[in-house]
Amino acid sequence: xDLEAAKMIGAGLAAIGAGMAAxxxxxxxxxxxxxxxxxxGAADGQxxxxxxxxxxxxxxxxxxxxxAMIILFx
Amino acid sequence: xDLEAAKMIGAGLAAIGAGMAAxxxxxxxxxxxxxxxxxxGAADGQxxxxxxxxxxxxxxxxxxxxxAMIILFx
Amino acid sequence: xDLEAAKMIGAGLAAIGAGMAAxxxxxxxxxxxxxxxxxxGAADGQxxxxxxxxxxxxxxxxxxxxxAMIILFx
Amino acid sequence: xDLEAAKMIGAGLAAIGAGMAAxxxxxxxxxxxxxxxxxxGAADGQxxxxxxxxxxxxxxxxxxxxxAMIILFx
Amino acid sequence: xDLEAAKMIGAGLAAIGAGMAAxxxxxxxxxxxxxxxxxxGAADGQxxxxxxxxxxxxxxxxxxxxxAMIILFx
Numbered sequence: 001x002d003l004e005a006a007k008m009i010g011a012g013l014a015a016i017g018a019g020m021a022a023x024x025x026x027x028x029x030x031x032x033x034x035x036x037x038x039x040x041g042a043a044d045g046q047x048x049x050x051x052x053x054x055x056x057x058x059x060x061x062x063x064x065x066x067x068a069m070i071i072l073f074x
Numbered sequence: 075x076d077l078e079a080a081k082m083i084g085a086g087l088a089a090i091g092a093g094m095a096a097x098x099x100x101x102x103x104x105x106x107x108x109x110x111x112x113x114x115g116a117a118d119g120q121x122x123x124x125x126x127x128x129x130x131x132x133x134x135x136x137x138x139x140x141x142a143m144i145i146l147f148x
Numbered sequence: 149x150d151l152e153a154a155k156m157i158g159a160g161l162a163a164i165g166a167g168m169a170a171x172x173x174x175x176x177x178x179x180x181x182x183x184x185x186x187x188x189g190a191a192d193g194q195x196x197x198x199x200x201x202x203x204x205x206x207x208x209x210x211x212x213x214x215x216a217m218i219i220l221f222x
Numbered sequence: 223x224d225l226e227a228a229k230m231i232g233a234g235l236a237a238i239g240a241g242m243a244a245x246x247x248x249x250x251x252x253x254x255x256x257x258x259x260x261x262x263g264a265a266d267g268q269x270x271x272x273x274x275x276x277x278x279x280x281x282x283x284x285x286x287x288x289x290a291m292i293i294l295f296x
Numbered sequence: 297x298d299l300e301a302a303k304m305i306g307a308g309l310a311a312i313g314a315g316m317a318a319x320x321x322x323x324x325x326x327x328x329x330x331x332x333x334x335x336x337g338a339a340d341g342q343x344x345x346x347x348x349x350x351x352x353x354x355x356x357x358x359x360x361x362x363x364a365m366i367i368l369f370x
Contacts, residue, residue: 001150006154007084012087013087015092015137015142016091017091017164024098024175030101032127032185033124037109045188049184053177053180056173061170067166067220071159074220151227153227161235168242179256197254197265200276211284212241225298225301235308240315250321268329282321283318289308289364289368
């Protein structure tokens, strides 16, 4: 297998990682929304932690995308 | 394996990532709807966070789709 | 398969690991937020353990990213 | 496939294992936080078992990282 | 594929098994902690079974690590 062909397959594998991280982001927001609707008054006080958790999970997905871009273009 | 053949396999792998991100998006909307029907009055106040969470999970799926397009056409 | 080609595929595989760790991070924050909205008064007292758990799960995802970088550039 | 090429692919596979262990760590902390917020008074008494469980799951992820390092550099 | 190259890929696959066992360990401790905080008085009486379950799940992960070591060095 030559280099150009392997780049295509490697980037495809890295894209699976990017998609999988969406599951983690979905868990953070899903759990937050489920409880925010049960107790709307307390939702604003937890917003800081919501965005920390969202950023942490999104970061790992973006790292997988960065790996895909490095494989393709660097 | 030559380059054209590897493009097909790489794009197919990246499409798995796109499909997996749908699970995360489904978690966000599923949890929101489940609770919005239990407490419909509070649903409008959480709509902003719903769309932030939806966009964050959808973004990761679109990144996987972008990788598939780059593999096929760039 | 020559060395350069294998580096691309190996880094792609490691990126799957990085994406998977986002699931663990999402679980920690999701469970915390769900319960913090049910009992907001106690949320501040558990914040230390929240960040220990988040760091532990994030560390494993960053290790997978580090492996991808070592494969590509070392 | 020559030896150097196989090292890259083997290390990439091992990194998937490191990322997967983050799921286990996330489960331990997620379950603990969920219940600690429901019954904050008892949380301090279970802290010892929390850290035993966290260390046991983290150990397995670090073992997978150790395997990746052994494959690459030993 | 020659023998040395296959050893690297085999050890990488075994490390995925080690990481997956962390999921089982996380389930054991997560479920225990969740219920121990709901009924703290009974937690000490179940500690023996907790450590049996933890050891059984951890053992399987360590077996996968042992397989990786045997593949690499024996």
